[in-house]
Amino acid sequence: xxxxxxxxxxxxxxxxxxxxxxxxxxxxxxxxxxxxxxxxxxxxxxxxxxxxxxxxxxxxxxxxxxxxxxxxxxxxxxxxxxxxxxxxxxxxxxxxxxxxxxxxxxxxxxxxxxxxxxxxxxxxxxxxxxxxxxxxxxxxxxxxxxxxxxxxxxxxxxxxxxxxxxxxxxxxxxxxxxxxxxxxxxxxxxxxxxxxxxxxxxxxxxxxxxxxxxxxxxxxxxxxxxxxxxxxxxxxxxxxxxxxxxxxxxxxxxxxxxxxxxxxxxxxxxxxxxxxxxxxxxxxxxxxxxxxxxxxxxxxxxxxxxxxxxxxxxxxxxxxxxxxxxxxxxxxxxxxxxxxxxxxxxxxxxxxxxxxxxxxxxxxxxxxxxxxxxxxxxxxxxxxxxxxxxxxxxxxxxxxxxxxxxxxx
Amino acid sequence: xxxxxxxxxxxxxxxxxxxxxxxxxxxxxxxxxxxxxxxxxxxxxxxxxxxxxxxxxxxxxxxxxxxxxxxxxxxxxxxxxxxxxxxxxxxxxxxxxxxxxxxxxxxxxxxxxxxxxxxxxxxxxxxxxxxxxxxxxxxxxxxxxxxxxxxxxxxxxxxxxxxxxxxxxxxxxxxxxxxxxxxxxxxxxxxxxxxxxxxxxxxxxxxxxxxxxxxxxxxxxxxxxxxxxxxxxxxxxxxxxxxxxxxxxxxxxxxxxxxxxxxxxxxxxxxxxxxxxxxxxxxxxxxxxxxxxxxxxxxxxxxxxxxxxxxxxxxxxxxxxxxxxxxxxxxxxxxxxxxxxxxxxxxxxxxxxxxxxxxxxxxxxxxxxxxxxxxxxxxxxxxxxxxxxxxxxxxxxxxxxxxxxxxxx
Numbered sequence: 096x097x098x099x100x101x102x103x104x105x106x107x108x109x110x111x112x113x114x115x116x117x118x119x120x121x122x123x124x125x126x127x128x129x130x131x132x133x134x135x136x137x138x139x140x141x142x143x144x145x146x147x148x149x150x151x152x153x154x155x156x157x158x159x160x161x162x163x164x165x166x167x168x169x170x171x172x173x174x175x176x177x178x179x180x181x182x183x184x185x186x187x188x189x190x191x192x193x194x195x196x197x198x199x200x201x202x203x204x205x206x207x208x209x210x211x212x213x214x215x216x217x218x219x220x221x222x223x224x225x226x227x228x229x230x231x232x233x234x235x236x237x238x239x240x241x242x243x244x245x246x247x248x249x250x251x252x253x254x255x256x257x258x259x260x261x262x263x264x265x266x267x268x269x270x271x272x273x274x275x276x277x278x279x280x281x282x283x284x285x286x287x288x289x290x291x292x293x294x295x296x297x298x299x300x301x302x303x304x305x306x307x308x309x310x311x312x313x314x315x316x317x318x319x320x321x322x323x324x325x326x327x328x329x330x331x332x333x334x335x336x337x338x339x340x341x342x343x344x345x346x347x348x349x350x351x352x353x354x355x356x357x358x359x360x361x362x363x364x365x366x367x368x369x370x371x372x373x374x375x376x377x378x379x380x381x382x383x384x385x386x387x388x389x390x391x392x393x394x395x396x397x398x399x400x401x402x403x404x405x406x407x408x409x410x411x412x413x414x415x416x417x418x419x420x421x422x423x424x425x426x427x428x429x430x431x432x433x434x435x436x437x438x439x440x441x442x443x444x445x446x447x448x449x450x451x452x453x454x455x456x457x458x459x460x461x462x463x464x465x466x467x468x469x470x471x472x473x474x475x476x477x478x479x480x481x482x483x484x485x486x487x488x489x490x491x492x493x494x495x496x497x498x499x500x501x502x503x504x
Numbered sequence: 505x506x507x508x509x510x511x512x513x514x515x516x517x518x519x520x521x522x523x524x525x526x527x528x529x530x531x532x533x534x535x536x537x538x539x540x541x542x543x544x545x546x547x548x549x550x551x552x553x554x555x556x557x558x559x560x561x562x563x564x565x566x567x568x569x570x571x572x573x574x575x576x577x578x579x580x581x582x583x584x585x586x587x588x589x590x591x592x593x594x595x596x597x598x599x600x601x602x603x604x605x606x607x608x609x610x611x612x613x614x615x616x617x618x619x620x621x622x623x624x625x626x627x628x629x630x631x632x633x634x635x636x637x638x639x640x641x642x643x644x645x646x647x648x649x650x651x652x653x654x655x656x657x658x659x660x661x662x663x664x665x666x667x668x669x670x671x672x673x674x675x676x677x678x679x680x681x682x683x684x685x686x687x688x689x690x691x692x693x694x695x696x697x698x699x700x701x702x703x704x705x706x707x708x709x710x711x712x713x714x715x716x717x718x719x720x721x722x723x724x725x726x727x728x729x730x731x732x733x734x735x736x737x738x739x740x741x742x743x744x745x746x747x748x749x750x751x752x753x754x755x756x757x758x759x760x761x762x763x764x765x766x767x768x769x770x771x772x773x774x775x776x777x778x779x780x781x782x783x784x785x786x787x788x789x790x791x792x793x794x795x796x797x798x799x800x801x802x803x804x805x806x807x808x809x810x811x812x813x814x815x816x817x818x819x820x821x822x823x824x825x826x827x828x829x830x831x832x833x834x835x836x837x838x839x840x841x842x843x844x845x846x847x848x849x850x851x852x853x854x855x856x857x858x859x860x861x862x863x864x865x866x867x868x869x870x871x872x873x874x875x876x877x878x879x880x881x882x883x884x885x886x887x888x889x890x891x892x893x894x895x896x897x898x899x900x901x902x903x904x905x906x907x908x909x910x911x912x913x
Contacts (some may be wrong), residue, residue: 112677114670137905141680151905164898169674172900177681194908257807258798261523264579265804268521270585271550276800283768371781387799389667391685395674397895398666398807486806489573491581496560499603 100225101132102198104416106154107146108233109140109178109204110389113247114254114400115408116233119203120173121166122412123231123245124154137195141174142202143211147184152372166409169395178416180211185218190307192224196447199227199419204410205234205245209427210451216425227419230427230447231411233378234340235394237287240453241445242429243246246411247394249480252291254389255280256481260295262387263302263333264488275322275376275384278303279369281393285338286310286457288393290469291477292335295485302333303468306369310457312343318372319379322469326382340368348372401482407440414442438479444504509634510541511607515563516548516555516566517642518613518620520800521579522656523663523809524817525642528612529582531821532640532842533563536652550583552620556593558600575818577715578804582796584613587618589620594627601633608636608828612821614643614654617858618836624705625834636828639836639856640820644803645905646696649862650854651767651838654804658813658889661700663805664689664744665890669704671710671796672742673897679739684731684785684793687779690802692748695719695866697802699878700886701744711742712877717775719866720875721752728788730876735791739910740859749777756779795801810891816849823851 106123108116120138139145139150152173165172180188193195202212212230219226221268232239246396259278261440268277271397280289286308293303304325307313325332340348369386376384413429418428426444433439461473469477515532517525529547534543547561548554554878561582566574573583589597590695600606609701611621621639628635642650644660675685694716703713714736716722734741749757758780778795785793798805820837825835842848870882878886 108677112674127788137899140902141828144680147908149905149907153903153905154900154901156903161898161900164896165900167895168673168897168899169670171677172898175677175681177678197901212531254807258801258805259577261804261806262801263519264577265800268517268580268584269586270583271553272584273800278801315806333505379622386797387797387801388795389798389801390794390796391674391682392667392687392798394716395670396667397670397897398663459847486576487573487579488806489570489581490577491547491561491563491570491574493549494565496558496562496604500558500599 096136099132100198101134102134102196103137103464104133104136104153104199104201105139105146105197106201107142107203108173108175109142109202109208110233112175112395113233113235114169114250114397115195115246115405116170116203117165118405118408119231119233119246119428119480120410120413121162123201123416126159126161126413128415130416132164132198132420134196138173139189142178143180144175144176144178145174146191147187151195155305166395169231169397177207179207181213188215189222189224196297201231201415202216203233205236205239206451206454209447211305213425213447214453216447221327227424229254229415229419229423230450231415232427232429234502235288236282236285238285238455239450239456241251241450243432243440244406244430244480246404249401249482250399251281251288251393252294252477253401253481254399255288255292257337257399257485259292259333260488261303266331266333273331273385274326274382275332275334275373277384277386278335278374279338279367279386279388280335282309282337284393285455287471288338289335290461291481293469294474294478294481298465300329303335304332304335305330306468306469307334307336307340307467308457308462309337309341310341311462313340313348314342315375318436319375322376323380336368336372358485359429379457401480403480403482405499410442413466418444434477435479506867508541509607509636510543511605512544512546513542514546514548514555514606514609515610516551516559516612517580517582518551518617519584519602519642520609520644521804522582522642522644522716523578523659523804524655525579525612525812525866526574526577526581527814527817528640528642528655531570531782531818532825533534533566533571535822539825540665541829542608543605546606547582551585551587552582552589553585553587555600556596560604561906563706566904569904573841576806578806586616588616589623597624598627598631601635602654602750607634610638610824610828610874612638612640613646614645615860615863618856619805622834622856622860625856630640636833638824638832639826639827641838644697645691645694647847647864648859649864650859652841652849652850653839653889655813655817657696658810659808660690660802661703661886662810662890663802663808664701665744666808667798667898668701668742669894672826675742681812682740683791683793684737684741684743684782686778686782686793686795688747688776688795689719689744691746692717694721694823694864695746698744698746699870699882700890703883703887703890709738712744713738713741714743714876715878716743716745716749716876717866717871718750720747720750720871723751724784728784731785732789745777745781747776751816782901810889812889819851827853828903844884844888
């Protein structure tokens with residue numbers, strides 16, 4: 096048994112918000128209250144920025160009703176940041192830790208945040224300051240290694256799956272008027288979320304017909320061939336694309352267009368692959384095409400939060416406090432799947448040092464041979480994470496009324 | 505009492521799909537079964553196109569379980585169209601009516617569809633063919649006159665309200681990184697849906713901070729001033745814009761950019777106002793800005809269907825059959841609000857001839873003095889239509905921890 100470490104606990108949120116990141120926060124707060132060694136809980140306002148500015152919120156007294164509301168509030172209730180630590184930050188961080196007797200540091204984020212955690216753990220060890228540092232996973236991109244999946248992904252995945260399914264019904268209904276519908280998903284490097292667009296698909300005619308992932312080199316010719324084939328077969332086509340796609344030569348799809356729109360500060364604005372590809376469909380196939388680009392709505396929409404995801408987000412928050420109080424440090428909480436039928440998941444830990452420097456891409460086995468659709472293995476992996484089955488939809492079986500006139504064409 | 509007219513009933517769906525258009529269809533089907541005078545119900549595949557092609561589906565035998573699924577399926581289960589009738593279509597339509605003894609014609613759509621209904625009613629009268637024609641309202645744009653509102657609007661409005669609320673939390677959490685978030689709503693001419701983006705707003709800091717409607721001439725200078733002011737006040741700004749905005753001179757905002765992207769068939773593609781305005785914020789204010797453009801997702805997302813809207817959509821379907829069987833023809837079913845606290849609504853009728861040639865814009869009283877936010881009167885009008893209250897969200901009251909160090913800036 097480790098000796099009891101008495102002190103305050105600081106918790107921060109970092110990186111892009113999610114629909115369930117606050118469920119993790121509430122898991123931390125409720126669990127922390129059950130441990131006498133935790134004197135109080137401080138929230139870092141805007142992550143490590145709040146630490147550097149000594150901008151802390153006293154969360155110890157938050158009442159239950161508010162916590163319950165916060166648990167169902169999307170985005171990051173403490174404020175988030177994308178601040179990388181610099182060499183001259185460390186002395187300041189230690190000063191703030193000491194001034195407030197912070198002995199537990201919990202940081203909720205993705206790869207970059209785990210790197211921040213690791214640096215803070217190293218700092219404490221180097222300086223002989225007793226501190227327990229726990230990384231808590233969170234990313235809609237699902238690109239953290241050493242965890243089966245990450246909280247935030249399941250809800251964003253549910254959003255994509257439902258949106259693409261409904262978008263498909265829309266274009267199917269309008270076939271002959273709208274022809275090709277594209278959905279642009281977040282995720283520049285890892286294709287997990289884009290792949291999740293297929294989770295509402297049951298039949299071949301169901302959307303999406305085609306899925307283009309960042310892991311697969313993109314060929315415009317192949318894309319146009321694929322779309323044409325779908326169009327001939329169904330009379331319409333539905334396509335999910337990652338917001339950034341690259342050709343085999345490493346060129347960003349649609350970037351040349353975006354460069355024209357570079358702003359006065361010299362930033363190149365990537366307009367998003369879907370707008371560009373919709374235009375190419377119109378220009379080269381002569382078919383009407385529309386791009387739907389919900390952007391950040393995907394990551395913070397409570398509208399589609401997954402119950403499984405919210406539950407697990409809460410669970411990793413609790414587990415982080417328990418691990419810290421149990422003596423662990425320098426680790427990230429992981430989710431470990433223990434069964435798929437029925438789906439079951441528990442928590443574990445992985446060394447921060449390993450997690451911080453790895454990025455988890457969609458494996459080849461999760462993509463079909465043609466590189467334009469997630470595989471059955473991916474579906475098996477991802478389906479439980481989006482929670483309750485999508486509400487069922489129906490299609491009339493066509494019972495044609497016999498024709499009684501000479502039909503005009 | 506009108507004499508009983510025995511024959512078949514044809515029902516069609518027309519124009520842009522909605523989340524609840526199939527609830528109307530199921531209302532028609534279930535009600536029709538209770539009337540012995542209706543021999544059978546035929547669905548027009550893709551609206552009047554199906555009529556012209558004699559492409560009819562026998563809906564009489566659809567089982568209850570399927571109907572219940574269809575009722576919760578977005579978009580148009582029969583297929584929709586945007587076909588305007590031409591002079592040479594009429595003889596053909598009459599031929600199909602006669603061949604199938606169609607005596608009831610119910611058409612579910614917006615302004616254009618009501619025009620189609622009117623023409624078909626005129627045709628039948630001119631030719632002495634006994635036919636009862638009922639228009640059934642449907643439009644997410646809410647621009648039909650003589651009805652308090654239209655089925656489809658409430659669900660799309662709920663989608664906008666929830667999306668903008670959550671988008672606002674996202675940009676608030678990322679303040680300092682993301683700065684300005686724009687949401688682009690459907691609705692080129694009438695601003696009802698764009699205005700609905702404010703229905704999740706409770707406090708001044710809540711999104712949206714600014715709403716730009718097609719009814720108000722757009723000034724880029726005023727827009728940039730508005731955004732700057734919000735940014736100074738809150739550290740971020742959230743903006744809802746209609747997909748098409750025009751200046752006082754009648755120029756489409758962002759069109760010059762879109763013209764560059766005109767396709768090989770000579771169509772000018774309006775890229776959407778939000779992309780353009782986000783770029784202008786970056787260029788002219790030097791602030792990071794993102795455009796979210798869910799496009800057609802807004803109109804067909806079951807994800808956010810309003811229970812009130814779904815109920816009313818069903819109700820207008822039932823009412824259409826009852827009116828037709830009761831002897832009415834040449835009318836559109838309307839929704840009549842009979843109370844707002846609690847909200848209550850019943851159905852009525854309006855002459856097709858009046859409805860077909862009118863478009864309902866947001867009245868001046870529904871827009872604030874500055875022209876950049878819907879008024880309290882609009883909120884009172886629209887709030888009941890989105891159904892259940894949005895799930896409550898929470899914000900920590902900031903309880904600052906007292907600073908104990910010389911704070912670095």
